[in-house]
Amino acid sequence: MATSTPQFVASPQQARLPYPYRPEADVVAQALAALEGQLTWPAVIAAAAPWVDAVRDKPAPFWAMESLLREYPISSAEGLALMRLAEALLRVPDVETAIALTADQLGRAEFDSDNVADGPHKMLAGLSASAISLSKKFLPGADEEAGILKRLGAKTVVAATVRAIQLLGRQFVLGRTINEAMGEADSQRKALGGGRAEGAGLRFSYDMLGEGARTEKDAERYLASYANAITAIAGGRVAAAPQTADGISIKLSALFSRYEDAQRERVFAELLPRVWALVEQAARANLNLTIDAEESDRLELSLDVLDALAARIATTFPAWQGFGLAVQAYQTRALAVIDEVARIARQHGLRFMVRLVKGAYWDGEVKRAQESGLSGYPVFTHKQHTDISYLACARALIQHADVIFPQFATHNAGTIAAILQMARAKNAAFEMQRLHGMGEGVYREVMKDPAVGCRVYAPVGEHRDLLAYLVRRLLENGANSSFVHQLADKGVEVDLLLASPLAWVGPAPFPQPVDLFPAEGGLVRRNSTGADLACLAERAPLDRALAATRVPEVAEATTAAVDQAMARLDAGFDAWNAVPVTERAAIIRRAGDLLDARLPEFCGLLVKEAHKTLGDCVAEVREAVDFCRYYADQAQLKLQAQALPGPTGESNELRIHGRGVFVCISPWNFPLAIFAGQVVAALATGNCVAAKPAEQTPGVAARMVELLHEAGVPADALALLHGPGETVGAALVADPRTAGVCFTGSTQVARIIQRALAAKNGPIVPLIAETGGLNAMIVDSSALPEQVVDAVVQSAFRSAGQRCSALRLLVVHESIADGVIEMIHGALAELRVGDPAELATDVGPVIDQEAYDNINRHLERLQREARLVGRTVVRSGFPRLIAPAAWELDKISDLKDEIFGPILHIVRWNGDVEAVMREINALGYGLTLGIQTRIDSRALRLAKLARVGNVYVNRNMIGAVVGVQPFGGEGLSGTGPKAGGPHYLYRFCAEQTLTINTAAAGGNAALLAGLH
């Protein structure tokens, strides 16, 4: 995108804020201390109670969000159906899918149009409720073929439901275009009436709706739309003051698809010039431009952006006071953010406008912390803590009034009354803010005070762009803890509704990320520790380890060494197998803890030896830790002797023990996780292990073996045998002392092993084989294209496509295929391919020259047989880089072999989705499958039909978590049982039934003694 703006260059990253995962109680205590003596809560209640009473006396119309959610709470089937329809229905382009989606969602709910109360909007209320209940009569059942008459009826009902959702959505959108929105804003201003103090009254901050940018094209579209909006808002005039004029809110994630900490250089070089173009426009018109607050892992980056822009504003528009950003009080670092923003303002001699919000992504933040095994939550876990933080931040903003114009965004009457109390005590200038469609009743009352000004955050956009925003608001309003929700419920006493959050400090209502897993059989498994790569304090040890780590040299084993090792292990078996399972489990658990503590060192090794990106390395070490802890627990739980029922005079017991020497052969693509998983499963069950790592990655394996010995695994129970598969691997498989083989790798090698085992004399031994897949993702037209593309990019290209679970074949519905393909094309252009040691690298090299040549041969074939959809430009000279690419094929069966690289194949489908599933099954592999649909019953039907081991609905299809998504497939993809699952260990075991005739010594003493 061409701009005449001088370059922005990334400043060195600095830690501006405290650690995000400090104990919550400490942070709350700090906020409470800041509020000491600042607030009189009885006065807050006295001010706010009449507002509440007045709002409750004039209940919102039926179709308003509050009423609708009271009628159909999101915790009910009806509320959930409504939310899901609202999210998806308007974007579905084809009638068939729209009917299926509506039938699916409404089929599971009990809507009743008779419940609609009388009122001025009876007609509208009637429409939505009757559309919903009518649907049940006309729509085909999920499994039922639609007859022609039913189809006609169904179309009408779908149209009515679409209309009802459009009307619902309109509650939250001020206009479809900026001009329409501005017209509506003027009407609202007029309705409020004049006669107000200077600075009071109603003003607007317009927000151009849409999902975040996935491509450069998206970013250009948003930039144009923001620029156009600022021009319209300015109307060719220069406003008297940004504090009293309408303004704009912008999302940085809409202006750049890679607005993330890892892409810092690009954020400065590419995003900042775009923001600057908007800043210049807003500054010239003297308007307020606010940067919206997004996810917590972008918080520090957003301050760097603010600082860089402020430096340029200070020289270009020093008198402008309209620049600002939103701060989320639910973040544990919120207070520090405010101080830092004030510091930046002072440093540059500017005055900012700061909007204080509580925060809109709370559920997402909690989920991310749990998934990533973070050392805490970056947000508060109690609503009261957020409220306390909000008030402490409000006080801080008021204190910084010389450099900050505070904008308090809340719909909570208690919070509003508390703010007014604090602001008036200091005689501070400020404004209140609310979202369009929310809090109207409360602000009608609050603004009866002619000194209070309020800005309305006003989304502008078409229905298609409204959906994600609408769902956020549905969730926000639907949450039981939400003020708006409770305000609508007269059952909640006013005193309770306005109760003071101060002095309320409680323990987290759900476990910390590390304590995620519930106890099983009295054993508590700790979640593996992750690392927040956006946090300098957590990344520094990884950077240091990366610089310091050397990959150890590992000598290849000779045939004689293999023989010696097998003899030693065979001799060591009885002793290791005799160690009580609890002791073996304790050793494996200790290994897990050691590994957990050495995350940085192992990440360094993985980057250096396996050329994995840092994010992938963290995930891999965590998986290995999880394997240790999970299999230790499973062994302890599952390997206990079990008494069995039988006739009197006899005892029966089933005992489980190791089989002997297990040969574990692992691949290079997960040189730690798969290696460790196989080895510790075999060890935990009492087997001795001959571990053969992949030829490319013996160093990681050697370190893991050292660690296992350090944890207490005896030398005679585990041996590392590095060398080629053809010699070392073959010798191990052929060895008569081998009691079982656990293999992960290609289907072809699994077959060779199977044949070798079958051909040799001696014991018949089990083979556990996990092999590859031709993994597909089926996308129907109810799916959200942005979510699909996110999942596709992660599943197909992460780890350079070198995962068995990776997506190879995207099967996308014809009606949305063009749009999805265009977005994939754009997303490919945004990937960074290069040195895996660099944080900004998304895709590193493939493992070796052989892999590189194989993929290139496949690409030559695609060149002849397929159409190129898009390809990343490789700008790095790092060796063995394959440009991630997507190719379109004519049909599913055109894909024949698994290509282990960042190559995606795309096929369009139309007609019967179940036939598509059968075609995928016919490929013969059965590892992973992705399904993207909002039709729940369809997802379940496809999953049932699929002959694959792991099915992922509406998410990516990689990164199976131990004990959560046991991993492994069927058919050409492996034998099972699934790794990381509850049935895995049994395959490593031999069983013995011990039957003792307790009456052998002459009679049944127990029976006679009455002990039966």
Ligand SMILES: Cc1cc2nc3c(=O)[nH]c(=O)nc-3n(C[C@H](O)[C@H](O)[C@H](O)COP(=O)(O)OP(=O)(O)OC[C@H]3O[C@@H](n4cnc5c(N)ncnc54)[C@H](O)[C@@H]3O)c2cc1C
């Ligand atoms: C003008 C305006 C602009 C906005 N801009 C942004 C923005 O840029 N970025 C953004 O993220 N949001 C933004 N929001 C949305 C805002 O975050 C929510 O509207 C707000 O949180 C609702 O708070 P409340 O005081 O109205 O309601 P309340 O009901 O008093 O508070 C609800 C809030 O409490 C918090 N919460 C709920 N449960 C818990 C819990 N268990 N533990 C901890 N906290 C909890 C959540 O933040 C939730 O949103 C904006 C809102 C307005 C009015």
